[in-house]
Amino acid sequence: MERRIVLLIATLTSFMTPFMASSINIALPSIATEFSIDAVLLTWVATSFILPAAALLLPFGRLSDISGRKRVFGWGTGLYAAGSLLCGLAPSTTFLIAFRVLQGISAAMIFSTGMAILTSVYPAGERGRVLGFNVAAVYLGMSLGPSIGGLMTHHLGWRSLFFTSAALGVLITGLVLRNLQSEWAEARGERFDLVGTLIYSAALSCAMYGVSWLPAATGTWLVLGGLLGLLAFIAWELRVRHPVLEVRLFTGNAVFAFSNLAALINYSSTFAVTFLLSLYLQYIKGMSPQGAGLILVAQPLIMSIFSPLAGRLSDRIEPRTVASTGMAFTMVALGLLIFLDGQSGVGFVVSCLLLNGFGFALFSSPNTNAVMSSVDRRLYGVASATIGTMRLTGQMLSMGMATLLFAIYLGRVQILPTQFPLFLKSVHVAFIIFAIMSFGGIFASLARGKLR
Numbered sequence: 001m002e003r004r005i006v007l008l009i010a011t012l013t014s015f016m017t018p019f020m021a022s023s024i025n026i027a028l029p030s031i032a033t034e035f036s037i038d039a040v041l042l043t044w045v046a047t048s049f050i051l052p053a054a055a056l057l058l059p060f061g062r063l064s065d066i067s068g069r070k071r072v073f074g075w076g077t078g079l080y081a082a083g084s085l086l087c088g089l090a091p092s093t094t095f096l097i098a099f100r101v102l103q104g105i106s107a108a109m110i111f112s113t114g115m116a117i118l119t120s121v122y123p124a125g126e127r128g129r130v131l132g133f134n135v136a137a138v139y140l141g142m143s144l145g146p147s148i149g150g151l152m153t154h155h156l157g158w159r160s161l162f163f164t165s166a167a168l169g170v171l172i173t174g175l176v177l178r179n180l181q182s183e184w185a186e187a188r189g190e191r192f193d194l195v196g197t198l199i200y201s202a203a204l205s206c207a208m209y210g211v212s213w214l215p216a217a218t219g220t221w222l223v224l225g226g227l228l229g230l231l232a233f234i235a236w237e238l239r240v241r242h243p244v245l246e247v248r249l250f251t252g253n254a255v256f257a258f259s260n261l262a263a264l265i266n267y268s269s270t271f272a273v274t275f276l277l278s279l280y281l282q283y284i285k286g287m288s289p290q291g292a293g294l295i296l297v298a299q300p301l302i303m304s305i306f307s308p309l310a311g312r313l314s315d316r317i318e319p320r321t322v323a324s325t326g327m328a329f330t331m332v333a334l335g336l337l338i339f340l341d342g343q344s345g346v347g348f349v350v351s352c353l354l355l356n357g358f359g360f361a362l363f364s365s366p367n368t369n370a371v372m373s374s375v376d377r378r379l380y381g382v383a384s385a386t387i388g389t390m391r392l393t394g395q396m397l398s399m400g401m402a403t404l405l406f407a408i409y410l411g412r413v414q415i416l417p418t419q420f421p422l423f424l425k426s427v428h429v430a431f432i433i434f435a436i437m438s439f440g441g442i443f444a445s446l447a448r449g450k451l452r
Contacts, residue, residue, distance in 0.1 A: 003121050005179045007130055010114045011137040012172050013077060017107055019141035020084070020165045021049070022300065023149025025278045026293045027158035032414065034158075035093045039410050043403045046275065047396060048097040052104035053111065054392035055205045059197040061112035061385020062244045065187035069113040069120070069381060074176040076109025081169025088162030111392070112385035119372045119380050120184045125315060128369045132311020135365040139303030139357075146278075146300075150293025186378040190242040197244050199236060203229025208393065211400030215408065245382065255374040256383070258448035259367050260390045262323065265441035266363055267394025269434040270330060272402040273337070273356065274299070276427050277349065283415055283423065284342055298350045302357035307365050314366035323370070324445040326362025327438060329355055334435040341424060363445070370448065398434075405430055 024046065032042050064072040083102035090096035115134070122130050152160045207226025213219030237243040250257040274296055281292035314322050333356035340349070368387060375383045405426040410419055 005175075006117055006121050007133065009172060009175050009180070010118050010134055012168070012175070013073075013110050013114050014134050014137040015141040016080070016165060016168050016172065017110065017141070018138045018300075019145045019149075019168075020103075020161065021046070022141065022145025022274060022296070023152070023161045023293075024158075025275050026146050026150045026289045026296070027153045027161060028275075028278065029282050030153050030158045030289060031096070035096075036414075037093055039406045039415050040403060041093065043275075043399055043406070044097055045093075045100065047399045047403070048100040049104040049107065050392050050396045050399065051205060051208055052101050053107045054208060054389055054396055055201045056105060056108035057112050057385045057389045057392060058200060058245055058382070059385075060109050061116070061381040061383075061388070062187075062197075063192055063381075064113045064116065064185075065378060065381035066185060066190055066192055067188075068183045068185040069117050070176065070180050070183050072109050073113040073117065074173060074180075076106045076113070077169055077173040077176060079106035080110060081166045081173060082106075084162045084166035084169055088159045088166065108388075111388040112381060114384070115368070115372065115388070116380040116384035117184060119384070120377070121182075124373055127373060128311040128313070128315035128319075128365065129308065130311075131368050131372070132308035132314075132365040135311065135361075135368065136304045136307040138364075139300040139307055139361070141300075144297070146274075146293035146296035147290075148293075150288070150290040154288060154290045184380075186380070187242075193237075193240055193242060193244045196233060196236050196240060199229060199233045200244060203227075203233055204393070208396045208400070211397065211404070214400070214404045245386070246379065249375065249379075249386075253374055255370055255448050255450075256386075258444055259319075259323075259370045259374070260386055262327065262363075262441055262445040262448070263367055263371075263387055263390040264394045265437055265444055266327060266330065266360070266367075267391050268397045268401075269334060269394075269437040269441065270356065270360060271395040271398035272430065273334070273434070275399065275402060276430060277353075279415065279423070280340070280427060281349070284420060285346070295346060295349060296353065299353035299357035299360075302354050303361045303364075306358060306361035310362045311365035311369060314369045318450055319366035319370035320445055320448050320450070322366040323363045324442055326359045326364075326366075327442045327445050329359025329362065331359075331435060331438040331442065333359060334431055334438055337431040338428065338435060340427065340431065342420070367445070401433060402426075402430060 028042055083099055083106055086099040090099055149161055203226050207223050210219045210222025234247055237245055237247045278292055281287045333352050336352050371387045372383055409422045409426040415423055
């Protein structure tokens with residue numbers, strides 16, 4: 001019975017956060033209009049959530065292994081509900097971005113524990129199937145986000161999206177408090193590495209924030225400082241008895257290392273696709289938020305259909321085979337989007353989204369299965385947090401590249417008809433970069449070796 005409750009709660013949280021993210025992408029033009037936000041600052045409505053989530057995932061994952069995954073998870077869902085409510089009440093861009101940071105902190109608590117709890121209660125032979133359902137919930141949230149989010153933005157305003165997310169967060173918190181009786185803390189008694197946590201969070205935040213300032217000199221120095229900080233973090237982790245991250249996992253476990261690298265590449269090359277196409281459909285094709293949402297639903301819908309099948313397949317076939325095939329489909333889809341222009345038909349956009357969604361479905365749950373099955377039980381929280389960090393870091397890098405290209409081609413101006421040619425040029429260059437990255441991702445996925 002507890003397994004089913006855990007699956008229900010994990011599935012609901014896996015639905016909640018991507019629903020919020022994908023619906024906000026649709027609402028961005030409406031938010032920009034209300035607050036008069038320029039193109040570069042507009043990207044921070046999305047990235048202000050991703051940055052703290054990525055920086056704190058690993059520390060919260062380690063903390064959950066020590067103090068209890070249910071405890072961290074429950075606090076996370078409660079704080080997420082509070083952050084969503086505050087976002088809905090935000091009176092200005094500054095407050096909205098600040099409350100999105102709070103959402104990101106709470107999301108780190110959720111992302112680092114949900115997958116670990118699922119892996120804790122299900123045996124190895126069933127993990128691919130349940131992780132497939134979990135990933136399908138992510139894509140279902142992404143599917144309904146553009147359509148329902150576009151509908152709500154059109155009729156109720158963008159603030160209604162945050163209020164809905166807050167209500168769902170309250171519901172999930174109630175389910176956790178009432179129904180989850182067990183606690184999972186296989187690393188209980190080990191010390192939490194606070195020094196390593198501070199070095200890691202500061203270094204990753206510095207590097208990722210610096211990406212948003214490129215090509216300015218400030219951005220370059222921030223990125224270099226962040227990279228040096230990450231080197232210092234690795235040196236520290238190799239010295240302490242109970243590190244935040246067991247660095248030797250990356251040097252002595254090929255499945256773990258290359259699966260995480262493949263995830264980083266995959267998310268870096270795909271996350272900004274929905275963001276860019278949302279702006280393309282509304283600015284270039286003149287669609288309403290509701291109409292654009294109905295188009296963008298194609299990609300996550302196909303993901304939610306095929307993810308459980310891909311997860312179950314990875315219980316029988318080597319995950320690297322299934323995941324690498326998925327990465328190849330993604331590369332083809334991104335390659336086709338290079339030819340997107342003002343005259344491209346809606347059918348072309350939908351076809352590319354379907355192909356990209358199918359590739360992502362084949363990649364994601366088998367890759368997650370490979371990561372979680374390659375480590376001991378005491379490291380489930382760290383493994384879950386690591387792959388979550390790859391996902392969010394990849395998403396941040398993807399948005400960072402979009403921000404950089406906007407800064408180069410558009411500058412800090414609102415996207416008006418006079419800027420449409422330059423906007424299309426930046427989108428064109430973005431898809432070239434993403435297609436090349438996904439091509440390299442195929443080889444990273446194949447290099448992981450066999451899990452069984």
